[in-house]
Amino acid sequence: MLRCKEEVSSLTKELVNIESIVNTDGEKEIGIELYNLISNFPYFIKNPSQVILSQTRNETIERYNVLAFVKGTKGTSNNTVILIGHMDTVGIDDFNHLSEIATRPDELVEEFKKEVLSPLVREHAESGEWMFGRGSLDMKSGLASNIYLLKYYSEHPEELDGNLVLVSECDEEDSSNGILSSLKDLKAWKEEHNFNYIGAINSDFVSPRYEGDENRYIYKGTVGKLLPSFFITGAETHVGSCFEGLDPNFLAAELTRHIDYNPDLCDEALGEIPAPPVSLKQMDLKPSYTVQTALSAYVYYNFFVHSWSPKDVLERLKVEATIAFQNALELYTERYKKYCEMSGEPYRETIWTPRVFTYEEMNDLLVDEHGEAYLSHMESFKKELLQDDSLDIRMYAARVVEEAWKWMPDKRPAMIVFYSSVYSPRIALSGETENERNLISALDEAVLAVQPEYEHPIVIRNFFPYISDMSFVALNDDEEGISAIIENNPSWGTKHYVNFQDIRDINVPIINIGPYGYDAHKKYERLEKKFSLEIVPNLTNEVIRRLIG
Template structure:
């Protein structure tokens, strides 16, 4: 691959590599993630520096991964024996291609897709973009094979210009970003090992996950000095089943999850107010009862979980807020049942009878304590459930644990149990409260000021990358108390989703995102804007890295 790159312009280098990477489908959860890792390793080994230093390219397998997916690492040194180190990182997996429909056979062929969109009259804007020659189409073109390509091209630049910089650069390419983030989570141990064995001083990590217009007509290019976090709060609702002929004497759990959904889903009042940042409301990702066949009995249990972004709040604060909402939902449902039962009795000339629609509300930690007081060995039960359901989808495994504990409850009554399930993404940002942070922020500001002056580009620095990102796992700001609250309310944390929170906090690498630019990631019209992504972005990262390492 090196021979195809060595005499090309920076834009052509990035385009060649992006095309090469897009051509290999690396859909999350498939062998394609293994194949793309091997392709990236081969590209790296074609560089003369790594032919001479083959041990400076290596892989790290994800433990217990059924596909044998792996992280790819490379390491280069500058002219002097400085321990200042920056990390270039990108994810190498993509979402699937079913959205391409009949175009699935060419979803990884940028040239054929470009020809298609040139003649596609259903969307004039996309057609004009295709005809301009400034856009590349294809699954992963913007999210984020072009980002990987940018880092590879810059790695080659730093190899060929080692006399211009001091310190070290570590490149890493990680799988499994699109759901569980286990690639970068596994990489935390490797980064800590390198720091310990080589005395490295991590200054910054540069991700280049995609950025996009935040609203129609938005031309600003956003630089992010941190990552928003994500929680997956889950609600287990146990009602009171009944025959449909006696429906008002039961307590339908779907009524409760529906009320929870109404109070939480897309509720901007539940988002944090962070000045200058784009904050995203909680979003429903799953809601259904647990009946698996038809009959005329109402449901017994119902499940609901949300995507919940966090920026400065802790998991403990979110849990407290959602518990209050759960109490409100239970109260609202109770009042509705009382009202409808009263009307039912009057319309049918029936005497009122005593019927309760009260519900208890627990956090997972509180519910476990309740069972503990009954003499139930909660930890033994939860461990057994995990051992017997090793292949179960992680979120459903958490629900299976909660359901089994409810079955053991000797004082069972209708209730809501609130807990967390995977994934959990920590939030972090460049605080600017130490010399290292000041150095990085100053380098970023100087470079974008120069770019704005000479190339008339409009930039804006923000704290939190608005989408989910592997950068979340390189630094963590929560306290021990806040982390403890998260783990205590996460069923079998260590076995189901053991995020090494204490190691991440110890690693503490400022994680910035200077992203490639495009539109419609995760859609079949996904495309990357070449002039900015293939030239401006690599130059920005190159200049920021030089300033950071040489300061």
């Protein structure tokens, strides 16, 4: 066992002290600070080209990734293991009057002790065995573990028969442009140094799965994450004649009732089940108050996958949307008839039927109908829309669909399903390849070796349950699945683009060995010191030794 707790703790605090909130100058600052730190290790003073400060690509904001590698001298193998961790954090507004010390763990815990705390938080705060502070758990302690191991092997390259690469990336908490940019550097090193990437270890945080759960989890592969979105049109009317129209908010509400928390939409694989879909936004697109019902509504859902492709999800949601549409029309008819009975007004048969299209289907229809005029208009519209900095990728996509809808010859109520954000691909380690089998074996042996040093069970599961940059170093989806993303994301090629070939070119199996704690992204974010600062580096090291030691 490496006796690393104090050094990893010191590194963690050093990193936490740098406020590096995503999409702020703090990301630039921490990149530069980390680059300077690593550059001053004796190994990198002698080998300065083996550490780089790499600005992210295709962005207006200035921020950096830091990459470094140690070449082992034990043998001649080009096998290479990658250590991955992100430097950015979420914001600190939730700390309120303690915001100024949100990144100073020692001061923060003393202030917390003065507050009214839940019994568990108080127990942790007073025990001395937990470290608080923004980014401590998610995930600067994991990054500190990786830096410690890079430093160790820079001092002992004779213990490596292969190479160890560190990737410290920005922008994990928003759009993953950090890891996506770093793929270019990894690819360049692969070509220049003939690196054979055989395994990667991410170091993002882990937490209990339920109250009273004492397990500390290690994950093989990761959940995938999609953002299926719906543009929903109705038939506008004056509110005084509400049954002469169809409110798109009514359709959206039924769609959300049908999809939200629906366990039938959980993608079970390898005996594990992800969280069900849940709505992240629901709104109409009416710009201001009038007594006319809205023309359209917009809703999108978080959707986790273990085995389903983006194409599979679209097909399932078309079915669910059709059912929800039909349910809404039946309820509308039922209420309309009852109103007519109460008011004495004559009942008229409703004329609407469920209509659900994918964006790709609608786009193809419009190209067939209008040809070059439509294509040229939409290209100009997208470029002009890019000038509106207030639109994130999700609202940008909605506005593109809204504009395309204007060209539809049949404007009866409909739902258009599409994707409006980055796709985080799922990764399953099934043992189909030699690299996967070797990584799984190394992980199993590492846990057996380290478990006697730790009181709580260390348990291996198949899918990391949170969104992370693990998704961008390997690709399980086939061309058809990726095509469904490209053809059904209205912002593709303008506001949003991912070079999936870069991912395929790296295509390395990945596991997650990360710090353990509670309340990531919350005020009382904290890590358990023993596991996070000592067990995690040793588990990671045992995997490294079994792969390239």
